Amino acid sequence: MDYDTTLERARKLDRCDSLNGFRDCFLIDDPDLIYLDGNSLGRVPKDAIGLMDRLIRHQWGNRLIRAWNDEWMGLSRRIGAKLAGLIGALPDEVIIADSTSVNLFKLIAGALKERPGRRKIVTDSVNFPSDIYILQAVADLIDPAYELVVLPVDNGFAVSEDALDRAIDEDTALVLLSHVMYKSSYMYDMERITEIAHDRDAMILWDLSHSAGVVPMACHDMGVDVAVGSTYKYLNGGPGAPAFLYVREDLQSRLINPISGWFGHRKQFYFDTEFEPAPGIDRYLTGTPSVLSLAMIEPGVDLALEAGVDAIRAKSLSQSEYLVELWASELAQLGFTLNSPRDGARRGSHVSFGHPEGYRIDQAIREEKQVISDFRMPDNIRLGIAPLYTTYAELHAAVRALGEVVTSGSFERYSGVIKGVT
């Protein structure tokens, strides 16, 4: 099939894009930089700049300790309630706290304690490493007799529903999966798999790090038990911004928080020595939040709410489809493989191209073509689509750059030894 791969077409798609105005809401310091790594670290919403200035001068500077009562004590909850609108949760089912990794610890332990007597825990081999490490660590801590089943890939990208259906049984306490795979961008059918888990009365924990803000979902209506996710990727919350966690309303009075710090206490400022959990989602807090970082999450969440996740998803799909077309026309013949699903319905918001020289090619386009993508072992060059600011023209330029560094052989100047953040 012949696709129109001209720059004119990319520009036309940009002109017709109903979300194109949102790009102006982000700080674009270098207009020539083609940034396709919003799936790892989102760009700066312009509103974050003024907000940080006001926060430092007025709240921290002028109000000092009084700012806790004015504003800061309610911030984790207030921003969580807004973020809930992006993942189909009720406002009081989401709170901002700690990192995704720490929240995984808390919710895995809480979920396992909910299913005493069951011995099996199910995840997959393409899950993010932190998820698997923490799952193993918590299981060992609670009871070394747990059997951790790390299912192998059987549909090219992840685990088929049939294999999950066979693996999840009446002895399964917990299923932990990422909604969208960080390498391949494969997206699980959240509703179907939640149903399979619940059919066996197993708990389900979804990691939404690569889907929150770019894929519509209905956590509450699907009956998802617990979920975690990152705010510094597609939500543009800033480097290392605290993560979010979701606990379904009816579970909040039961699920324990194993890091039961003073912020999760019912009457924090009575300083009781006896722990009494706060009612509701507050009990999953632990200690003092990083206020500066926490506050910076709000502008990005506001932009996503304003654009609407359905519109964001529609553009993301159109752009990833466009990348797949460019790959078929220009890159396949140069030895690039498509390491993401061809079926848009099973694809998240990034596209991975495989190449045996992937790491060197990734460095070459960064150094020579001002294209920032990223690299994931063993051979994936990931191009992240952040629909609020990614343009079709940028995707066009990135594909052209990939082709040129391979055709010219200029990637051979770079070392294949992995260094630093990839």
Ligand SMILES: *Cc1c(COP(=O)(O)O)cnc(C)c1O
């Ligand atoms: C990015 C990501 C994380 C990161 O966890 P941190 O605690 O923020 O470092 C965890 N899980 C998944 C699936 C991710 O994509």
